[in-house]
Amino acid sequence: MRVETDIVVVGSGIAGLFFALKAAEQGAEVLLLTKDRPEESNTAYAQGGIASVLSKKDSFEAHVRDTLVAGDGLCRESIVWEVVREAPSVIEELIRYGVEFDREPAGALKLGREGGHSYPRIVHSGGDATGAAISQRLLEAVRSHPRIQMRYPFFALDLITQHHLGIYVNRGYPSITCYGIYALEEETGKIWTILAKAIVLASGGAGQVYPITTNPPTATGDGVAMALRAKARIANMEFFQFHPTALYEPEKRPAFLLTEALRGAGARLLDPIHHKPFMAKYDSRAELAPRDIVARAIDSECKIAGVPYVYLDARPVPDLPENFPTIYSYCLKKGLDPKHDLLPVAPAAHYMVGGIDTDRVGRTSIRQLYAIGEVSYTGLHGANRLASNSLLEAVAFAKRAAADAVLHLKERTHQREVPDWDAQGSRHPDEMILISHNLQELRVLMGNYVGIVRSNFRLERAWRRIALLYEETEAFYKHTYPSRELFELRNLIAVAYLIVKCASLRRESRGLHYTLDYPEKRREEGVDILV
Ligand SMILES: Cc1cc2nc3c(=O)[nH]c(=O)nc-3n(C[C@H](O)[C@H](O)[C@H](O)COP(=O)(O)OP(=O)(O)OC[C@H]3O[C@@H](n4cnc5c(N)ncnc54)[C@H](O)[C@@H]3O)c2cc1C
Structure with missing residues (x-):
């Protein structure tokens, strides 16, 4: 099966959906592939919300500073400024697509506070169901747009480049170009050749590479792996963020996340033996320290006590059932009442900070290939992501990439000499x-x-x-x-x-990468590791 389209997008998370809408609104025909139910993505699990400067007490400078501090000398500062300034308009756009963010009785947006943020600036929906609300609204808009075709379950296998025309392509090849994608139609087992003038990877992260993760089963790093095989430049993959507080339930994948907004609202971490707070020993910001510090502190307390979890005491959180309804009802189902019981928690692989290296509009080192959302490395997060900056990044870059892709459609043509996938001699797996x-x-x-x-x-x-x-x-x-x-x-x-x-x-410890052999930073300013 061969098809041609203006733009093919891989992924139905916030990045892929937002991109598709923006590109289609500017006149492009978009084919969006997703390997599971469209609702299944990291996006749908996001609890805390989206960071944006919206209160008079807060400032862009403060949001930039917090992002740079978390990024530990590796952020691309101009990108940080651009994205932070764009954040209020990102929230506006999501509201235009029908996302209902929580509001104060007087009508202003309710702002939460999370670890590493110096002011309350986290916009949320349904208390702690922000991602699901965004996903639902964007999916509705995508489904009703006449120029967007969404197909699922379709699994993107590989990017098509000069390699598929029989040309030897290595990393030194001067202008690798992406012509489309080979994708497996799961229901029929047929492999499609999809030719496009712009190819967009919005395929999310890779938490499934670790034994405990908050990511759903779809997060298997397909985009980064496809990009690696196609010889794209990949950046800083050593930085993998572990969320410090997933509810400890061995064997449960994805692990259930207890958002750090809980700590922002007063929850404390207690050691597993004496039930005493311990965070102040590790950082003056205690429970509000950035995630890597909290995760390492928990890891250390677990090793001291010889048990795989510590406790989160959410009893001081005011109006917990109303403010965190998803968490409250989930814990009750598991026989834990957060108003009375201590909650066992352990760190879980949560967010892939590194990824496909992009420029300021989401272009990769391969022509016609864009990467947006968690699959990309834009330089916003540096060596560590500040909480609630990732949904923001996904939307900001989806919008920029869509504008760039549409702008260049006219000067591009489909590469029709591409052969179909060659499956001769291969058997169906019996083992x-x-x-x-x-x-x-x-x-x-x-x-x-x-x-x-x-x-x-x-x-x-x-x-x-x-x-x-x-x-x-x-x-x-x-x-x-x-x-x-x-x-x-x-x-x-x-x-x-x-x-x-x-x-x-990386022969140093920086941001999320901590090694016993090089426990210090080499210098204040970091250097990207590019593969
Ligand atoms: C539990 C949890 C809570 C979070 N909370 C927050 C938060 O409060 N604030 C915040 O900013 N961030 C949060 N994050 C991070 C944030 O949700 C993600 O970084 C963001 O949603 C990523 O969006 P995305 O569109 O890049 O990828 P995803 O939402 O993961 O979407 C990827 C899509 O690609 C599809 N796909 C993947 N591979 C293929 C393939 N080979 N072929 C076809 N389709 C494919 C998947 O099925 C999926 O539809 C949280 C993450 C988790 C897991």
């Missing part, structure tokens, strides 16, 4: 155990050796094991018909490779 076993092994090794605290020794061990998993999986792939499961495993192995490679190259 799913190979895939599930390798996946499990990958997650365990990533959790043990490439988690919150790293060392050269651990990274070397991880590297050797990943190399073996890579070899086995690629051998299996060579004679196997593409399936979502097999590609997700290949993609997660690619993500693990990138994390370990970047972590090994």
